[in-house]
Amino acid sequence: MGFADSHCHIDLPDFDADRDKVLEAALALSVNKILVPGLSLSRMDKLLSLKRRYEMLDICAGFHPYFLHEIKPSVWPQYLDKMTAFIAQHRQHISAIGECGLDGSIDIPMAFQIEVLHAQFELARRFLLPIVLHHRQSHNELIRMIKQAKHQHRGVIHAFSGSQQIAQTYIDLGFYLGIGGTITYPRGKKTRDAIVDIDLKHLLLETDAPDMPLCGFQGQRNSPTQLPKVASALAELKGISRDEVGQVTSNNYKSLLSSGSIS
Ligand SMILES: [Zn+2]
Secondary structure, three states, X not given: OOEEEOOOOOOOHHHOOOHHHHHHHHHHOOEXXXXXXXXXXXXXXXXXXXXXXXXXXXXEEOOOHHHHHHOOHHHHHHXXXXXXXXXXXXXXXXXXXXXXXXXXXXXXXXXHHHHHHHHHHHHHHHHOOOEEEEEEOOHHHHHHHHHHHOOOOOEEEOOOOOOHHHHHHHHHOOEEEEEOHHHHOHHHHHHHHHHOOOOHHHEEXXXXXXXXXXXXXXXXXXXXXXXXXXXXXXXXXXXXXXXXXXHHHHHHHHHHHHOOOOO
C-alpha cells in the first residue's frame, strides 16, 4: 500500500532541477501515485513526456483559470479545438480533465471562466473522463454548473474548503474532496470541522506542490514527500491510523481514475 497524491504540479519549473530526486524520495516514503493536473495547452507536451518517463504519474488535460490570461476570448475556440485533438490523440495516457474551475479572486471575467469550464465538462463527457475542479469564492456557481452538466464520470474538488453542507452537496454529486495542507493550520478549523464526520471513502489526499506548504513549512517549496504528513493530520483528526488513511484514499484514487474508464 502507500499514499496517492491526487493533486501535485510536479511539471512546474520549480522541480526542473531535481524532479528525479523528488520523485525518488516520494516513492521511498510510499507515495506511489501522483495525479498531475493540466494547466494550459502549451504545457501539455511536457506533461505527456513526464508521463512517459515516470510510471508513478497520472496526467490530466485542461485549462486552469489562472492561465486564461494567455488566451484572448476571440481565439478560445482554436485552443479548445487543439486541446480536443490532443486528448483524442493521447487518450490512453490521459486520466482526467482539469485542472479547471471557477476562481472569484482573479482578474479573469467570470463569464469567460464559465464558458471555458462548460467546454471542459463537454470534454469529460466526450472522452468519458473524471474532472479535477478548482474552486475559490465560487461554490454556488460551481455546484450549479456540475448539476447543469449532468457530469457522470466523477471527479475531485481540489483543495476542498467549505462547510459540511457544501461538502455533502459535492459528495451527493459524485465528487471526492481533496484534502491537503490546509487542515494542518489553526485557520483550517472550518475545513476540519466540515470533514471530521465525512466517511473516508469520499476523501483524497493531495499536496498541491509546489504550493500550499504545510503548517511549519511556510515559505518553502511544497513537495509530494509531504503527503504522509497530510495523511497523519487526517488520521489524527479522524482518530484512525495513518495506514488506514493511506489505504482507503489510495483505493479512492484508483476508483476516481477508473470512473471514466473506456474499457
Ligand atoms: Zn492545482
